[in-house]
């Protein structure tokens with residue numbers, strides 16, 4: 001393993017152990033449920049919007065290390081961002097882990113780059129993407145729950 005792989009591994013392990021923003025938000029403007037039956041990951045994302053800005057975000061759920069650490073890092077990445085910026089990150093993250101011809105430079109995604117290795121493991125891509133799809137649904141105001149299947 002290269003030093004970089006090791007660093008990325010550490011980020012994932014650390015966020016799985018102590019996830020950030022692991023909380024339900026009272027008075028959330030939006031929320032959505034996500035489900036990845038293939039792995040058994042479940043996540044609920046809560047968003048508080050202040051105009052167009054994500055002023056607070058939290059998540060609850062259970063699942064594998066990839067899904068949990070991805071949700072944790074996602075909340076840190078989009079907090080304080082506008083809805084448009086968050087959707088842009090969703091697009092870039094998805095492109096990095098699952099795009100057919102990824103054009104996103106992982107370095108532009110900061111710590112989220114820790115998940116770039118996931119693209120070599122198709123079954124784990126859904127784990128990494130689950131929280132993002134759920135956030136996307138929450139921002140779109142979709143009432144139905146999201147499933148990766």
Ligand code: ZN
Nearest residue numbers: 039041064127
């Ligand atoms: Zn999983």
